[in-house]
Amino acid sequence: MSEIVFGLHAVQALLDRDPQRFQEVFILKGRDDRRLQPLVKALEAQGVVIQLASRQWLDSQVEGGVHQGIVAKVKAGRQYQENDLPDLLADLTAPFLLILDGVTDPHNLGACLRSADAAGVHAVIVPRDRSAPLNATAKKVASGAAEHVPLIRVTNLARTMRLLQDANIWIVGTAGEADHDVYQSKLTGPIALVMGAEGEGMRRLTREHCDELISIPMAGSVSSLNVSVATGICLFEAVRQRKA
Numbered sequence: 011m012s013e014i015v016f017g018l019h020a021v022q023a024l025l026d027r028d029p030q031r032f033q034e035v036f037i038l039k040g041r042d043d044r045r046l047q048p049l050v051k052a053l054e055a056q057g058v059v060i061q062l063a064s065r066q067w068l069d070s071q072v073e074g075g076v077h078q079g080i081v082a083k084v085k086a087g088r089q090y091q092e093n094d095l096p097d098l099l100a101d102l103t104a105p106f107l108l109i110l111d112g113v114t115d116p117h118n119l120g121a122c123l124r125s126a127d128a129a130g131v132h133a134v135i136v137p138r139d140r141s142a143p144l145n146a147t148a149k150k151v152a153s154g155a156a157e158h159v160p161l162i163r164v165t166n167l168a169r170t171m172r173l174l175q176d177a178n179i180w181i182v183g184t185a186g187e188a189d190h191d192v193y194q195s196k197l198t199g200p201i202a203l204v205m206g207a208e209g210e211g212m213r214r215l216t217r218e219h220c221d222e223l224i225s226i227p228m229a230g231s232v233s234s235l236n237v238s239v240a241t242g243i244c245l246f247e248a249v250r251q252r253k254a
Contacts, residue, residue: 011086014146016068016077022049023154024084029056031085036063036071038079046079075147090162092170095135098160099177102132105200106252107179108245109135111167111216112207113237116142120151121238122205127155129245134159135202137167171219174202183212183220184244186234195224197248205244208237 012033015024024031035053037046039062050060063081071081099105108131113119119142126134141163142148149156164170171181182195183204197203204220206212217223226235226243235243 012083013086014071014081015084015149016072016075016081016146017150018045018049018078018080019153020149021080021082023157025052027157031087032058033083033085034059034061035080035082036061036068038065038068039063041079072146075150090160092164095162095173098133105179106131107133107135107202109202109204110141111137111204111212112140112210114140114142114207116145116148117151118142118238119144120148122241123152123155123159125238125242125245127159129249131159131245133162135162135164135170138163138165168215168219181219181221183217183223184225184240185211185217185223186225188223188225190224191227192224192244192247195222197251201248203244203248205237205241208234
């Protein structure tokens with residue numbers, strides 16, 4: 011089984027992390043710039059077959075995405091499942107997790123993965139249903155983060171949250187109706203931050219399984235933020251506290 015990866019950062023990240031997954035790479039015919047050529051040389055050094063392709067053909071492979079002149083056909087990566095979580099937690103002293111409930115846009119998933127990687131999150135957990143696929147678009151937006159941060163798909167999110175609580179992980183959900191905000195919360199120690207879908211927020215059962223609810227203070231006229239922006243704000247407040 012194979013999949014498509016496109017974009018300079020996504021291809022470079024896979025080359026750095028798992029070069030044996032490459033099957034073949036297609037680059038835009040006639041493109042010769044300083045960013046693309048070092049990557050092509052590094053791929054060739056790994057024995058990867060490079061082929062020239064037209065812009066029309068490359069565009070057809072990425073479903074409206076911006077390929078930056080490079081598209082790779084690769085072996086499918088590892089798919090993390092619910093039963094991988096106990097082993098992952100066993101290796102961590104202070105788990106820092108992100109749970110995304112109902113994020114169905116691959117662009118938002120990719121942006122959240124990028125923020126999670128930058129913040130040092132150990133894993134991102136999503137429900138199997140009502141969640142965006144980790145497709146080529148999500149990986150492109152993630153700019154390489156998809157190759158570094160495990161994305162764990164679980165069948166029953168509420169059950170997984172109970173498992174985390176049994177492992178003494180404090181679960182903090184974001185909700186507009188919370189009685190205190192992210193800057194008033196203690197986000198140190200083992201935590202899992204839960205972000206809901208833009209507009210709808212977390213589902214009722216997910217909210218009920220949180221140990222604490224926090225909000226993001228809003229000073230302007232808008233009532234909510236894009237989920238990837240909100241995720242970045244909350245993650246980096248946690249980073250600030252954890253480094254203090």
